[in-house]
Amino acid sequence: MRWTWILFAIITADAAPVNNGEQAACKSPIQRKAWHNLTKEEKKSYIDAEKCLMSLPAKLGLTGARTRFDEFQKIHVLHTPLIHGVGAFLPYHRYYIQAHETALRTECHYAGAQPYWDEARDAGNFSKSILLDPETGFGGDGVGPNKCIADGPFKDYVNSIGPGENITDHCIDRQINDCMSEGAAQQNVDACMKMKTFESAWNCMEAMPHSSGHSGINGQMMNVFSSPGDPLFYLHHAYLDRIWWQWQSKNLSSRLTEVTGRNQGGFFFPVSSNGTILGPFSRGDISGCDPFPGFPGGPGGPGGFPGFPGFPPPQNGPWVKIDGDPANITTLGHVINVEGSIPNVTIKDVMNIQGDVLCYEYI
Template sequence: MKFWASLGFVAALAAHAAPAQNVEQATCESPLQRKAWHTLTRTEKSLYIEAEKCLMSLPSKLHQATARTRFDDFQMTHVLETPNVHFVGAFLPFHRFYMYAHEVALRTECNYAGAQPYWDESLDAGNFSTSIILDPESGFGGNGVGKNNCIADGPFKSYVNAIGPGQVNTDHCIDREVTDCASQAASLDIVNACLKKATFQDMWNCIEGGPHGAGHGGIGGQMLNVFSSPGDPLFYLHHTWLDKLWWDWQSQNLNIRLTEIGGTNQGSPFLSFNGTFPPFPPIGGNFTFPPFPGGPNGTIPGFPGNGSCSPFGGFPGGFPTGPPSSPSKIEDTVPVNIAGDPGNVTTLGHVLTVHGSIPDATISDVMNIQGSLLCYKYA
């Protein structure tokens, strides 16, 4: 089993707030209404799933690597951008932009009239296996079965994915290994704790470490691969929920939080391990973690191992060459060359790209979901 291990450890590395910059005033007059999957009618669910299947049937426009379909295009974009958009200040802004690009494709290329729905995972925390979102008739199909954990029912059971796993592109099924234990980090208590954080850095670390890890770890399989996880259509509902959580936090103080950004542009050193994160070792030894929400004695449960949900315990396998050393301060990292940022600190001028599915934008452009670029709201 390939563990995502997205508990936000490196996200907490020496992230500094960026200077405030101007964000354009809102020009959104008729925002799309993004709704929770649990609240959609059966017809609304069917229309969304048919639109996603449409992307799976359309030929690739970007023609990157082995991508054959528009659905593959989005997955390949995530593979290419992974080192720049995880455990960094751009994590939430990039995925907001990425969800928007996916929504635009559904609406402009597949005649979908609705908005991108989200999965309110707090309703299913600790019980992903019984969620209505995995219903084979009105949802995304259930758990994986057999040797390769391929999904065997639902609308996507026959889709052959050409991207991944990780950075190795081979034809494979959409696989899942649903784990109720890991899904506990999507609990309402943890979500509310994240929303109470006073700064962008603390909120982002909390979301990437808790609810984000719960969605990927709770579904497992394809969703647990840091590079190729968008190969499971549930990815888009999961990250749209995370976007809602960020907006809920921003909405508590829009005057300040529409311009509050920060963090490092240097991604996790674990991304060098070709496709998946290796398991993290127990606390102690020669590997130290910077503070992150929950902590070893905190409220965020660890991913399961040997039937246990104890934090940091029981990760199978080990590091291929021993654990890498974590930089202790931002100056010890090697900056990524990001357009719009002169150094290794994430700013509002930081350029986001989805490789041509829609034009590039800056973080400033996506700070307001009802601004000059984005135009939606959450129920």
């Protein structure tokens, strides 16, 4: 554990010691860039690093995981019921992406930062995104009965985690849905930026644009548990983290300490009782979209949302105690557990992306 802390400190910040022995705040943040703006060499470097994680043997002892890439997916599976539809949704995924970035940099000799997918550029047209390019991207849509991706650098990867909580060997599958990707429109992002409280902003972001990145890619990405099995997951959630940071930056004096919400959720994203996705959407009303045939609540599908495969049921049972929280409410003391991939921290530690623990910026 001591060496884990040392590596983590080296890779996350150019921080200088201060007189009291504590780590100083971030001085030279690494730059997270949009995939659209990376050079071919930068894109190749990132993809090679992700393939490296797919080749390294698992080391955390998590059931079903064969590789380091699988382990990150398994971490998400284990924590799914407590990191969606809850106050920790944004902080947890911020640190989870940090854990993935740290592994790329410490274990796979990656010199860059975690890129993000600027999804608003591709809203309504995911199928034509440069991220799906077979040569300089992540490969395209799924084909055949199992909707396996057929080109690109990850087409032959056999995933051992998922679907859902299952442990089975399967391909990375996609069903690109341009209609559902309409929800990633900049107007919807702008609507979230106007929210005045953490609770309203988080609910807006988790509903849209978060849901559109998942449902626009579909397949593996649409499974609330095992969605990190598609490498696009990390660029999608880096983008969501960027949006949250933009919202925080509008009033840092208060928004670096503002968090609330319950600790047990139940759905992939906030929905109404009849299955309608919540949010103030000025464009990208996806109510007429059919994510795939028979989708509950969609055209041709049985009404309602509960019971959709891959979505955990509402958590109405006994509250699960979260370290750092005195009750079923998210506080700054809430402990974020990433199963030893990097040291556990509290939500307070990750509220600032240029603080004592995190050290990056979005450009």
